[in-house]
Amino acid sequence: MLEVVSQFKYLGSMFTSDGMLDTEIAHRVASASGAFARLHQAKIWSSKALSLSTKLQFLQTIVMTVLLYSGETWSLLDKHLHQLSVFHMRCLRRICGISLLDHITNSLILKRCETFPVESQLRSKRLRWFGHIFGWLTADCPNYSCMDS
Numbered sequence: 001m002l003e004v005v006s007q008f009k010y011l012g013s014m015f016t017s018d019g020m021l022d023t024e025i026a027h028r029v030a031s032a033s034g035a036f037a038r039l040h041q042a043k044i045w046s047s048k049a050l051s052l053s054t055k056l057q058f059l060q061t062i063v064m065t066v067l068l069y070s071g072e073t074w075s076l077l078d079k080h081l082h083q084l085s086v087f088h089m090r091c092l093r094r095i096c097g098i099s100l101l102d103h104i105t106n107s108l109i110l111k112r113c114e115t116f117p118v119e120s121q122l123r124s125k126r127l128r129w130f131g132h133i134f135g136w137l138t139a140d141c142p143n144y145s146c147m148d149s
Helices: 022-041 052-067 078-096 106-113 118-140
Strands: 007-010 013-016
Touching (some): 022 052, 078 106, 078 118
Antiparallel strands (some): 007 013
């Protein structure tokens, strides 16, 4: 007999009985924070030998991948997007050595780092996923092809 639980982890994602994303977003932020901390312990962020662009590649490749894992399937509320964005900006500020007391806006930091906000990254993931699903549907199920007249 299976035990009834209020939440469980499957393929790295947290699922809850209420279907809300609060637990999943908290789990993603905690996991990405751990990845960021491990890179900090490895002296990646403070290294003078690495350029800013190399550090940002580490951030995008490791930390943001962990943060946005399976994000193409999320139906986000504003509070979730805010949590993800706050984490992303905190990482960028730490890498660039910018404090909140420096009063530099998020848009200037994004421009300086030549990166996109979390919302844009999620939108890109969704569009890529939609293209994948659409291609699969049109290839395997000719009835769904939009090219048919």
